[in-house]
Amino acid sequence: MKPFTYERAKSPQEAAAKAAAKPGAKFIAGGTNLLDLMKLQIETPTHLIDVNDLGLDKIEEADGGLRIGALVLNTDLAADQRVRKDYGVLSRALLAGASGQLRNKATTAGNLLQRTRCPYFYDTNLPCNKRKPGSGCGALGGYSRQLAVIGTSDACIATHPSDMAVAMRVLDAQVETIDPKGAKRSIPIADFHRLPGDTPQVETALAPGEFITAVTLPAPVGGRHIYRKVRDRASYAFALISVAAVVQEDGSGAIAVGGVAHKPWRVAAADAALVNGAKAASGQLLAGAKTRPDNAFKVPLVERTIAAALAEAKA
Amino acid sequence: MNHSSLPHASRRDVLKTSAAGAAIASSGGAIGAATAAPLAEAAPPRAKVSFKVNGKGQNLELDTRTTLLDALREHLHLTGSKKGCDHGQCGACTVIVNGRRINSCLSLAVMHEGDEVTTIEGLGSPDNLHPMQAAFVKHDGYQCGYCTPGQICSAVSVLEEIHAGVPSHVTQDIAAGPPITVEEMRERMSGNICRCGAYSNIAEAMAEVAGIKA
Numbered sequence: 001m002k003p004f005t006y007e008r009a010k011s012p013q014e015a016a017a018k019a020a021a022k023p024g025a026k027f028i029a030g031g032t033n034l035l036d037l038m039k040l041q042i043e044t045p046t047h048l049i050d051v052n053d054l055g056l057d058k059i060e061e062a063d064g065g066l067r068i069g070a071l072v073l074n075t076d077l078a079a080d081q082r083v084r085k086d087y088g089v090l091s092r093a094l095l096a097g098a099s100g101q102l103r104n105k106a107t108t109a110g111n112l113l114q115r116t117r118c119p120y121f122y123d124t125n126l127p128c129n130k131r132k133p134g135s136g137c138g139a140l141g142g143y144s145r146q147l148a149v150i151g152t153s154d155a156c157i158a159t160h161p162s163d164m165a166v167a168m169r170v171l172d173a174q175v176e177t178i179d180p181k182g183a184k185r186s187i188p189i190a191d192f193h194r195l196p197g198d199t200p201q202v203e204t205a206l207a208p209g210e211f212i213t214a215v216t217l218p219a220p221v222g223g224r225h226i227y228r229k230v231r232d233r234a235s236y237a238f239a240l241i242s243v244a245a246v247v248q249e250d251g252s253g254a255i256a257v258g259g260v261a262h263k264p265w266r267v268a269a270a271d272a273a274l275v276n277g278a279k280a281a282s283g284q285l286l287a288g289a290k291t292r293p294d295n296a297f298k299v300p301l302v303e304r305t306i307a308a309a310l311a312e313a314k315a
Numbered sequence: 316m317n318h319s320s321l322p323h324a325s326r327r328d329v330l331k332t333s334a335a336g337a338a339i340a341s342s343g344g345a346i347g348a349a350t351a352a353p354l355a356e357a358a359p360p361r362a363k364v365s366f367k368v369n370g371k372g373q374n375l376e377l378d379t380r381t382t383l384l385d386a387l388r389e390h391l392h393l394t395g396s397k398k399g400c401d402h403g404q405c406g407a408c409t410v411i412v413n414g415r416r417i418n419s420c421l422s423l424a425v426m427h428e429g430d431e432v433t434t435i436e437g438l439g440s441p442d443n444l445h446p447m448q449a450a451f452v453k454h455d456g457y458q459c460g461y462c463t464p465g466q467i468c469s470a471v472s473v474l475e476e477i478h479a480g481v482p483s484h485v486t487q488d489i490a491a492g493p494p495i496t497v498e499e500m501r502e503r504m505s506g507n508i509c510r511c512g513a514y515s516n517i518a519e520a521m522a523e524v525a526g527i528k529a
């Protein structure tokens with residue numbers, strides 16, 4: 001780890017202003033992703049702004065839905081009675097991620113902002129446009145089993161690793177932020193994570209210093225809430241692919257898929273095709289997919305996992 | 316520069332310093348000074364922190380990079396908590412902070428101001444074992460023992476989490492509370508890896524403490 005100075009922020013705006021004013025500054029929440037990457041010198045902040053003392057650890061009812069503070073722990077969000085009852089897909093996704101110890105530290109904002117698990121991003125001896133812009137992409141000609149099949153670019157084929165974000169996407173969450181000048185905005189989750197394009201190092205719509213204060217969920221939509229995660233081990237492993245589904249009694253609904261793209265993947269035409277079954281929906285969802293020999297299995301796997309989710313919804 | 320020019324530090328001191336985990340280039344102390352190497356680098360930033368460990372108040376001033384695990388092991392000499400991977404992947408460093416289990420390797424010590432930390436040393440002692448420690452002994456819940464302090468801290472917390480109604484990945488009806496079953500315990504223990512594969516004996520030890528059949 002490179003040396004860094006450390007301070008505790010006293011308000012969200014102060015945190016944002018300090019982060020914008022100090023080059024090399026970063027927020028730290030649970031630290032479970034940032035410290036991991038700092039130990040590997042993939043992240044090298046020179047100043048850490050601890051945002052744990054800002055009172056942003058509450059879940060409140062707002063506009064018929066919920067406002068989840070940015071610092072609410074993954075364990076507490078998954079265990080919240082309102083979330084379990086009305087947004088079950090979110091509880092399920094959280095509980096499918098990481099381990100009990102990690103969820104006791106991981107926060108809502110930190111989870112959204114966790115970085116890719118592309119093995120070449122982690123190997124500092126190999127090129128990676130995300131870690132070192134312009135250095136090339138080790139994964140393109142390399143081993144791509146875990147990597148993306150849609151929305152990729154010639155610069156990067158990484159996936160976003162979060163389970164929680166996939167559920168947030170199917171629930172149409174919004175990300176509330178404050179900028180260094182104190183201006184607030186609300187970013188639809190669909191626009192929050194970016195596709196890699198030519199700048200895979202720019203992963204979200206956040207401006208420098210912009211600080212997440214909360215994530216909001218709209219009023220409950222009912223239906224069956226399902227999260228299916230396919231991975232190499234039954235527990236404590238990142239998704240190869242995952243499906244978050246909210247299915248109504250008439251078979252209509254919404255699906256978002258993880259493990260296939262640089263962001264949680266959802267397509268309006270696929271939601272519309274859901275009533276016609278898994279094949280129709282996954283055809284729409286992954287139209288234009290660009291697979292490689294190592295990860296081509298993800299396309300049929302998505303279809304089968306949607307089929308399993310639809311069967312579970314009917315059961 | 317050869318060793319005979321070292322003015323004060325003996326070879327043993329030098330070894331001790333590096334064994335204590337101080338990175339040579341960044342220690343700014345014994346080694347850099349003693350060899351009079353032209354290390355213009357400023358001493359790494361330090362910060363003060365106070366927390367309780369196993370009921371006892373501790374005031375420390377640490378390099379900001381020090382993890383809670385390194386603070387416990389290297390500064391407070393509580394070497395029960397182990398460093399397996401140092402990346403949140405194995406659970407050997409699991410300790411209980413304010414009643415919740417966490418991976419102490421992925422947490423900065425300076426971020427624990429005012430916290431109450433419980434390590435394996437605080438759960439029980441050789442003559443007064445915690446029931447979970449006693450059950451691990453009875454059921455052979457270990458072989459080499461390296462993962463065991465983390466397993467026991469985790470196991471104690473897992474039973475509390477189930478009693479508190481926190482659902483898990485295997486809970487059928489998440490709107491209701493989780494049942495106390497071996498399946499629930501096994502899922503919740505997945506963040507603790509055992510290289511010796513003592514898993515089934517660990518599950519038996521936990522089942523006994525929980526009062527169910529393994």
Ligand SMILES: Cc1cc2nc3c(=O)[nH]c(=O)nc-3n(C[C@H](O)[C@H](O)[C@H](O)COP(=O)(O)OP(=O)(O)OC[C@H]3O[C@@H](n4cnc5c(N)ncnc54)[C@H](O)[C@@H]3O)c2cc1C
Nearest residue numbers: 029030031032033034097098106107110111162163212403
């Ligand atoms: C072994 C292991 C297994 C894992 N398995 C899974 C898994 O299966 N599924 C899964 O989804 N995740 C998994 N994770 C990842 C885990 O979920 C994340 O590490 C965690 O959610 C990050 O949250 P944090 O609060 O610790 O973030 P931090 O590490 O504190 O921060 C992450 C980033 O977010 C920024 N940040 C934090 N808060 C804010 C804010 N309020 N505003 C703006 N920026 C902010 C930080 O500056 C940093 O860049 C795993 C992690 C490990 C170590």
Ligand code: SF4
Nearest residue numbers: 118120128137156157
């Ligand atoms: S896929 Fe993206 S993250 Fe992985 S090596 Fe290529 S540029 Fe880096």
Ligand code: FES
Nearest residue numbers: 399400401406420
């Ligand atoms: S040493 Fe902390 S999880 Fe492995």
Ligand code: FES
Nearest residue numbers: 458460509510511
């Ligand atoms: S007892 Fe040896 S690693 Fe678990």
